[in-house]
Amino acid sequence: MWLSKFQFPSRSIFKGVFLGHKLPLLVRLTSTTTNSKSNGSIPTQYTELSPLLVKQAEKYEAELKDLDKDLSCGIHFDVNKQKHYAKLSALTDTFIEYKEKLNELKSLQEMIVSDPSLRAEAEQEYAELVPQYETTSSRLVNKLLPPHPFADKPSLLELRPGVGGIEAMIFTQNLLDMYIGYANYRKWKYRIISKNENESGSGIIDAILSIEEAGSYDRLRFEAGVHRVQRIPSTETKGRTHTSTAAVVVLPQIGDESAKSIDAYERTFKPGEIRVDIMRASGKGGQHVNTTDSAVRLTHIPSGIVVSMQDERSQHKNKAKAFTILRARLAEKERLEKEEKERKARKSQVSSTNRSDKIRTYNFPQNRITDHRCGFTLLDLPGVLSGERLDEVIEAMSKYDSTERAKELLESN
């Protein structure tokens, strides 16, 4: 009992990383080779990719060769084909690198076993090579997986407090600051599209943050879900620890929202699909009144999605923003529906990335952050909440996600 407490010092301010459950990177789609049969003195072991994935990579390699032939014959490539070609050649490069590293490892192993005079050097080299190999192989897996449909899109983050009253609102503010800090850390351009502060006290009622970096959606999509905080709130007088939550929704940004493209948005909807409501004022309007009544509400009738926007002084700009958010919500909704359909068709279990689950806990007394999906734990709350070390959590999730997706890919094959 006390031993386990000793191993997980719950109250010590211990900065550093440890893996709660060791992250099973590439487990299940790889066959682990415990290599030396003669003795157990091989310093590290490596994992080979599953034959199925290797086969897939070989298929792409063959396709690239065919394309190369076409190219040398002088056949014209259109834009799509060029893109495909570029993708294939990048993939094949990684695959070749992977094979080289794998062969090197294998020959080193043989050397260790067969040539005792070189053993010490070979072992050292082997130990250095293994991490390099692992990076290459995970890069290859990522490239083999079909990309996320919105992987190259900029993103929108919507934050809302969940249970926990004012403390939840304060936590929502903390999360917003964290994402702003993260955007600064990655040198991404960002903008707060709307933010409603709690009128009677601190914290926020809701906020929408736009991250204008292309591809930020691919990084931030793991943030979607319920975030949980455990701490003694500043509003608490008796020193009790409270648990509160905040919800984060991550949406892909489709197109940009500059004033010119708003008309393009409106046009892509069928007439009658969108209802635009403005603040209805009595009186004659026009020159008679100069109040800034700029609030706009959009209703997408087929889906029932309603977006209100009032932050800008110009009705036109509010409308543009509202259309951006509406488009993002619709795209996300369609994607989720499609994913759900595919999953049902495959009859596989619904993975734990379901957005209704709580995904992460921020425990202040223990200075701990745990992501419940991949089991990753980091003992540096200030570092994560400032946005500087959030990347490590996201990286762990991204690895976990590619593992899961590779698994799904293999299952469906």
Added chain:
Amino acid sequence: MPRISPSLLKKASSIRPGLHLLIPECRSLQQATLEYKWLSEELPPEKSILWACLQRYNHVPLQYILGSQPFGALDIICKPGVLIPRWETEEWVMELITTINNSTLFNHETPLHICDTCTGTGCIALALNHGIPNSTFTAIDISKKAIDLVKLNILKNKVGKGRLIQRNILTSTPSNVPPLHIDILTGNPPYIRKRDFNRDVKTSVRLFEPKLALVGELEFYQNLVEHWLSKTDSFFYEIGDTGQFDYVETRIKSDSKLSQSWSIGLKYDSNGKPRVVYGFKNNSKGARLLPLFENFGTLKHLATTETGAK
């Protein structure tokens, strides 16, 4: 207007110091909070927010305090003495830009010439010029303050140079007023009836915006029919009530020549108020405009000759 309850004022002042000063102008706590946010974000640093709230309490328009009003893609400088751009104007101007740009009828190879009367800040002329590729503009106003402000707005928004004319269009003979040919004539003339001025106009407008840009009967619409129709292919004039539309419609219908060549429409704003009277000529160029403006508003009168005499 409903009375503001003292408890609302008390509540507002407890949220932010000075917020309660915004309530009489904004009428609701939500709107006041929004205005407070705009003031705190956009106020020039040398001015205090409490001062700004006091100004608002004294009915000074927000746009004069902040010195600007967004208009489509532009940020229009606002100064006392010149009418502040309204959202109703922004709405129809943006729709006009979309209608013209969506059309394949304009190839944008030959430049379109825009003429804006009673231009004020220049918002209509500048927004159209900014939104429509390959266009030139003339902006006319009687007031020197307005013309000076248009110059500033051209510089600030980096719009192409246009011709600015300070002139009273009601008294000058039209042949003296350039340009010779106009593709799109626009205007936001003073349209508040004198008898309505004290009753229907918001205090802030009445006290701080120029009466010259507000009060007018039918003289500008009369001027439109009598002097401008011969020079332009289409016109878009903002109106304050249906009376002004009726006047233009009757004048054109009753004139045998004009009724043959002009189609007239009425556009409502999204608040359901009549806002624009527009028309286009049924000449070789104008005939193609018909399908374009069918959805812009409601057509009330169709030119009686089919293709029109060229």
